[in-house]
Amino acid sequence: MMLMLPSKSTVVTFLSSHMWQPVGALIGTLSLIATLLISCGGNDADPASKIPSGDNNNCQVGGNAGYVNCPVQQLPPTPTAAITSGPSLTLSSFVQPVSVTSKYTNGPSAFFEKPLILSDTELASINNGSLNSWLEDRPDAVHVGGNKIKLTLQGRRQVNILDVRGRIVSRKPLAGGTFFLPGSAGEADNIPLIIDFSDSSLSATALNEELRYYRYFEEKTVTLAPGEQEIFFIESKNADEGFEYEWLVDVIALEPGGKAEKYTVGDGERPFRFVIPGRTEVLYGHCFLTWSNLPLHPPCVGKKPDYWVRLDPNRYL
Numbered sequence: 001m002m003l004m005l006p007s008k009s010t011v012v013t014f015l016s017s018h019m020w021q022p023v024g025a026l027i028g029t030l031s032l033i034a035t036l037l038i039s040c041g042g043n044d045a046d047p048a049s050k051i052p053s054g055d056n057n058n059c060q061v062g063g064n065a066g067y068v069n070c071p072v073q074q075l076p077p078t079p080t081a082a083i084t085s086g087p088s089l090t091l092s093s094f095v096q097p098v099s100v101t102s103k104y105t106n107g108p109s110a111f112f113e114k115p116l117i118l119s120d121t122e123l124a125s126i127n128n129g130s131l132n133s134w135l136e137d138r139p140d141a142v143h144v145g146g147n148k149i150k151l152t153l154q155g156r157r158q159v160n161i162l163d164v165r166g167r168i169v170s171r172k173p174l175a176g177g178t179f180f181l182p183g184s185a186g187e188a189d190n191i192p193l194i195i196d197f198s199d200s201s202l203s204a205t206a207l208n209e210e211l212r213y214y215r216y217f218e219e220k221t222v223t224l225a226p227g228e229q230e231i232f233f234i235e236s237k238n239a240d241e242g243f244e245y246e247w248l249v250d251v252i253a254l255e256p257g258g259k260a261e262k263y264t265v266g267d268g269e270r271p272f273r274f275v276i277p278g279r280t281e282v283l284y285g286h287c288f289l290t291w292s293n294l295p296l297h298p299p300c301v302g303k304k305p306d307y308w309v310r311l312d313p314n315r316y317l
Contacts, residue, residue, distance in 0.1 A: 155224030242278020
């Protein structure tokens with residue numbers, strides 16, 4: 001008698017027989033294993049078939065079998081292309097506005113190229129408000145004494161910063177104009193880097209623990225990795241009296257190929273600009289000028305220390 005193999009539709013009938021229970025259990029187990037291998041293994045010729053789909057990275061097996069975890073093939077991350085063109089360094093600068101009061105003065109200082117004769121009413125409005133607010137509406141105001149700059153460097157490729165130095169674009173004597181000069185109020189700001197205009201190299205210097213200036217980049221190493229930032233606060237000092245300066249900041253960087261490149265930054269699209277007080281036509285100052293031993297100016301009698309008055313430049317400059 002020929003034994004007929006059961007079809008897929010009769011497996012349940014055979015499994016209900018007592019004598020076929022052990023065999024049925026074995027066949028059922030083998031069928032489940034085969035189904036798992038087919039669902040999870042995928043097609044070796046198609047790598048995408050090995051990546052399970054679904055929110056939980058799981059494979060679905062059968063109708064009522066539910067979800068079981070399948071091996072997940074991790075694809076290698078797409079490498080980020082290295083930056084090989086363009087500048088290795090980006091620069092930006094922020095200049096402290098003229099209207100900001102320095103920590104070591106009683107108010108802001110400013111210079112105007114033209115004689116500025118304020119009426120009593122105009123001067124009174126400044127004293128009743130503040131010179132800071134008034135200067136915010138005067139784009140023609142120029143820094144006095146020097147510039148204070150926040151310089152931000154960011155690497156696009158790895159670079160070594162060799163030097164930060166100033167470069168004078170123009171230097172011309174002042175011809176009149178108007179100064180607003182506040183009195184002194186204490187010590188100067190602690191600015192890490194100084195561009196000394198009495199030094200012909202204009203290379204950035206800093207104070208050491210012995211309060212002596214040294215060439216900063218001769219003793220310090222600054223290396224920027226791609227995407228890394230470094231911020232420097234810079235102040236210009238020791239320029240000549242009675243002159244107006246326009247200048248830029250150059251950053252010398254050593255490129256990955258060993259070549260030194262120069263990057264330049266100014267006040268936006270124009271150079272930095274400041275003046276050093278000299279002989280002028282019009283002078284305004286605070287009543288109690290601690291930088292002067294001259295007698296109290298008559299308009300200051302009975303006035304508070306931060307009261308602005310017009311002074312005689314022949315006596316106070």
